Amino acid sequence: AKTLHQLARESGRYFGAAVDNPELPDTEYADLLGREFGQTTPGNAMKWYATEPQRGVFDFTAGDEIVAYAKAKGLKVRGHTLLWHSQLPDWLTSRTWTPAELRSILKNHITKVAKHYRGKVFAWDVANEIMNEDGTYRENIFYTALGPGYIADALRWAHAADPKAKLYLNDYNVEAVGPKSDAYYKLVKQLKADGVPVDGFGMQAHLALQFGYPDRLRQNIQRFARLGVDVAITELDIRMVLPSDASKLAEQADWYGRVTEDCLAVRRCVGITVWGYSDRHSWIPAVFPGEGAALPWDEKLARKPAYDAIRGAL
Ligand code: XIL
Numbered sequence: 001a002k003t004l005h006q007l008a009r010e011s012g013r014y015f016g017a018a019v020d021n022p023e024l025p026d027t028e029y030a031d032l033l034g035r036e037f038g039q040t041t042p043g044n045a046m047k048w049y050a051t052e053p054q055r056g057v058f059d060f061t062a063g064d065e066i067v068a069y070a071k072a073k074g075l076k077v078r079g080h081t082l083l084w085h086s087q088l089p090d091w092l093t094s095r096t097w098t099p100a101e102l103r104s105i106l107k108n109h110i111t112k113v114a115k116h117y118r119g120k121v122f123a124w125d126v127a128n129e130i131m132n133e134d135g136t137y138r139e140n141i142f143y144t145a146l147g148p149g150y151i152a153d154a155l156r157w158a159h160a161a162d163p164k165a166k167l168y169l170n171d172y173n174v175e176a177v178g179p180k181s182d183a184y185y186k187l188v189k190q191l192k193a194d195g196v197p198v199d200g201f202g203m204q205a206h207l208a209l210q211f212g213y214p215d216r217l218r219q220n221i222q223r224f225a226r227l228g229v230d231v232a233i234t235e236l237d238i239r240m241v242l243p244s245d246a247s248k249l250a251e252q253a254d255w256y257g258r259v260t261e262d263c264l265a266v267r268r269c270v271g272i273t274v275w276g277y278s279d280r281h282s283w284i285p286a287v288f289p290g291e292g293a294a295l296p297w298d299e300k301l302a303r304k305p306a307y308d309a310i311r312g313a314l
């Protein structure tokens with residue numbers, strides 16, 4: 001039988017799953033990931049706290065481990081992420097910097113990390129989660145010091161360091177048409193008009209059954225594609241309030257199928273990445289207490305209804 005990635009490949013897409021370093025010794029898990037998927041994203045290994053734990057001191061051990069695993073399994077890698085307000089090292093957040101200092105710190109970080117992974121990642125989430133729900137800029141340390149122009153600068157620095165990588169903006173709660181995705185739509189349009197290197201928009205798609213299916217997802221993907229950028233579903237999972245039952249699992253399966261169809265309906269929707277693939281290793285229970293069962297395989301690595309729904313949609 002064909003794998004999810006082989007099916008996705010037939011329409012020119014990839015189907016991937018994120019992986020985190022502590023999962024690699026679980027060989028049953030890591031082997032299945034390597035067989036079923038064609039792409040991976042490091043769950044944590046390329047974040048700032050991991051790659052620059054001290055100012056100007058870079059550590060690529062964890063990221064290199066994921067790249068080596070991906071190479072061994074024939075998976076392509078999305079880099080995640082060069083700029084984010086979360087999981088920053090203490091040295092960066094525990095004091096205040098002048099705008100000039102922060103600009104030079106950001107430029108150096110993006111340049112060093114993107115250069116290190118040149119030729120090893122095909123895309124970067126250059127900027128992650130830079131907007132608030134109401135479509136205003138999130139007041140992270142970079143925005144506060146540098147103003148909104150830091151996004152264009154980050155994209156330009158990333159492009160200079162790795163001219164071939166596809167450069168993405170990435171966020172959650174942007175799957176539906178609404179104030180947050182509208183803000184990205186305007187931003188991408190402006191960046192394009194200004195000649196800033198932006199190649200893609202990443203929709204994390206951390207969905208939850210209790211919040212309803214994202215309104216007009218397909219049209220939303222379509223409007224970004226019309227701006228001339230790729231769209232990727234970058235961190236898909238569909239959580240539920242526990243305990244799971246047959247009807248929730250059926251609804252979850254339906255949603256997995258719909259997301260897959262909505263992506264495949266738009267030529268420029270280039271691929272889908274699930275944020276882990278089995279409920280054995282998922283970030284959901286730790287971050288959303290009482291919720292879980294968000295992935296297409298269960299804790300025992302048995303396929304759930306969601307798996308068949310994805311298959312059917314591909
Ligand atoms: C999560 C990881 O999966 C966890 O292991 C970590 O503790 C927190 O971050 N949006 C993102 C991802 O862009 O980087 C986050 O990953 C999940 C939400």
